[in-house]
Amino acid sequence: MNTRVRTVFCMTGWMTIILVVALCGCRATPAPTATPTPVLPTATSLPPTSTPLPPTPTPEPESWQQKTDMSTWAAASSAAVLDNKVYVLGGVKRLSDGTLGIVQVYDPATDTWDQGADMPTPRLAETCVLDGKIYSFGGSITGNVANTSATIEVYEPTTDTWETRADMPTPRNYFGIHVVDGKIYVFGGDAKCNCSVEVYDPETETWEKRSDMPTPRTYASSALVDGKVYVVGGHLPKGDMISTVDVYDPATDTWTQATDLPTPRFGLASCVVDGKIHAISGSVAAAMGVRLVPVVEVYDPTTGEWQQGPDLPRPRQIKSCAAVDGRIYVFGGPSLGDMWEYDPAR
Secondary structure (H helix, E strand, C coil): CCHHHHHHHHHHHHHHHHHHHHHHCCCCCCCCCCCCCCCCCCHHHCCCCCCCCCCCCCCCCCCEEEECCCCCCCECCEEEEECCEEEEEEEECCHHHCEEEEEEEEECCCCEEEEECCCCCCCCCEEEEECCEEEEEEEECCCCCCCEEEEEEEEECCCCEEEEECCCCCCCCCCEEEEECCEEEEECCCCCCCCCEEEEECCCCEEEEECCCCCCCECCEEEEECCEEEEECCECCCCCECCCEEEEECCCCEEEEECCCCCCCECCEEEEECCEEEEECCEEEECCEEEECCCEEEEECCCCEEEECCCCCCCCCCCCCEEECCEEEEECCCCCCCEEEECCCC
């Protein structure tokens, strides 16, 4: 019985007594009116106190966190990580405006952007890091696949300067690039077959040919795990989407095949955290051409299995992402300058 009910009960009881006295017509001298004794709530009427209220649930953290936007938005930029900073090189805004040589530097520790010296040759290059320097290879000069470069330029962050090396033997665009045992391997992106592989020795500035990729492709992504290169997705030269994952072992110059990508797509980016490959966003085939997808799929080479990750908040075509201190950073894309952070351990 709650307090409101008890109060009504007490008032109703005294009104009944007064009404009965009035009806009796007693003419005796009325006794002094006694002050009513309030009815106290009984122990059984109190709400239970032994069971505490459940705690307020803690909100789940968002999987992707938005960070400070890029200083200059660009599509088809490449990225390299050096000293826990992300270097975003080149790109294109509109084909009519030409390609960019800009170098944007993101510091995750302060969530700020800075700028380095521009690339001498603006283009859609691919990049890697070796011995504290950033190597920039090939790429389209105009943004058009037909105008592919063989240029090699090397950036020294400590002096903010560039130097030019001898050209690549094979011009390439939208290709994979990875460093293994002090040498730089490039995969696909060539005009002949989109499948050739070459290795570069920076000490001698010499190139050697390696075994071709078994699956010709373009607009693929690639990742390095335990000394092996995984080439993921893309599309065939005729345009069909690819789910095939080819694995290259530089130690034996051989190719094997891993479990197919669950969502065949191109224009995706791949990042590695804790030995797992995160294949992020890109485009899939659609009734009217292609459409962007926010999908993130995670491959574990030790089990050969793919799992679903949290969708990227804004889907895009990208060719690079970056991993710093266990976190993944995705940035840029056509008309996009936003930066997103994902911590798989969060």
